[in-house]
Amino acid sequence: MVKRAAPKPRRRLAATPHRHEAGRCLGILRELSDFIDDELPDDICLQIRRHLGDCPHCEEFVASLRQTVSLCRGNPVPALSANERALMREKILNAVRSR
Amino acid sequence: MRDRFDTLYKDHVDLMYRYANRLCGEAEAAKDLVQETFLNAYRGFNRFRGDAQVSTWLYAIASRACLRMRRKRKGAPERELSLEEFIPSSEGEFHLQIPVEGLSPEEALQNKELRQALNAAIDKLPKKYKMVLVLRDMEGLSAKEAGTAMGLSERAVKSRLHRARLFVRRELSARGLAEGTHEPDHE
Numbered sequence: 001m002v003k004r005a006a007p008k009p010r011r012r013l014a015a016t017p018h019r020h021e022a023g024r025c026l027g028i029l030r031e032l033s034d035f036i037d038d039e040l041p042d043d044i045c046l047q048i049r050r051h052l053g054d055c056p057h058c059e060e061f062v063a064s065l066r067q068t069v070s071l072c073r074g075n076p077v078p079a080l081s082a083n084e085r086a087l088m089r090e091k092i093l094n095a096v097r098s099r
Numbered sequence: 100m101r102d103r104f105d106t107l108y109k110d111h112v113d114l115m116y117r118y119a120n121r122l123c124g125e126a127e128a129a130k131d132l133v134q135e136t137f138l139n140a141y142r143g144f145n146r147f148r149g150d151a152q153v154s155t156w157l158y159a160i161a162s163r164a165c166l167r168m169r170r171k172r173k174g175a176p177e178r179e180l181s182l183e184e185f186i187p188s189s190e191g192e193f194h195l196q197i198p199v200e201g202l203s204p205e206e207a208l209q210n211k212e213l214r215q216a217l218n219a220a221i222d223k224l225p226k227k228y229k230m231v232l233v234l235r236d237m238e239g240l241s242a243k244e245a246g247t248a249m250g251l252s253e254r255a256v257k258s259r260l261h262r263a264r265l266f267v268r269r270e271l272s273a274r275g276l277a278e279g280t281h282e283p284d285h286e
Contacts, residue, residue: 026186029182029185029186029265030182030261032261032265033257033260033261033264034257039257057187057193060193060194061187063200064193064194064195064268064272065264065265067195067199067207068195068264068267068268068271069264070199070204071199071204071207071208071213071217071271072217072221072232072237072264072267073204073236073237073239074203074204074205074207074208075204075208075214075217075218076205076208077117077120077121077237078120078126079113079116079117080112080113084130085113088112088133088134088137089105089108089112091134092108092134092137092138092141093101093104095134095138096138096141096142
């Protein structure tokens with residue numbers, strides 16, 4: 001049985017379109033990867049957190065970006081079999097000899 | 100030389116196959132890339148000075164080989180991604196279309212539709228962005244290591260990574276679906 005954390009209630013977004021007031025949201029957009037990677041100075045992080053507290057659109061955008069990065073990190077990839085490893089090694093060594 | 104190669108191969112073939120598979124998206128092309136990588140490594144072994152980790156050196160060889168090989172193949176068109184194109188313009192674009200809140204990535208990716216959408220989004224990335232995303236977010240290299248592997252500054256790596264993440268995020272939002280950027284398999 002997989003334990004799931006209770007989903008965080010989503011804040012209601014304003015019915016009016018997001019207008020990126022005074023360019024602040026655009027400024028935030030530029031910094032978001034450094035923000036979620038913890039690579040920004042403390043004062044910039046604080047400014048961004050304050051903005052996120054005031055702007056549900058940006059807060060939701062950041063959450064979805066974090067989720068995207070998590071999905072990329074968790075995306076599985078198939079592994080080689082022992083037979084495939086051995087076969088590739090032989091092909092490489094044959095190519096070394098022939099070229 | 101043969102013993103050194105065998106050790107190199109044994110220690111790194113799985114790592115390189117994983118990287119190749121993520122870049123190529125299919126097994127046979129990935130095997131071709133791994134073979135080309137180790138063939139070039141064999142020939143260049145004596146020139147490896149040990150400035151970087153062996154794995155970073157191999158990532159660099161594989162990345163160059165991939166760029167050469169992909170020029171011959173049909174792939175996502177090369178273009179620059181601008182930040183402006185990722186600014187949401189409607190409500191459905193702020194969150195992911197398939198909710199993943201409260202799920203681990205492994206649990207979320209059990210959803211076939213989400214997995215296909217994610218892989219399709221990554222495949223649609225122009226290759227120079229895709230490589231950075233794979234090296235940083237999937238292979239777990241630091242910005243400095245990814246820069247060494249791709250011959251880029253850390254700043255350039257961060258800039259490309261940010262755009263690549265925004266691209267994939269958008270593809271997984273309602274806008275990605277609305278623009279028909281992937282074809283979910285309804286079972």
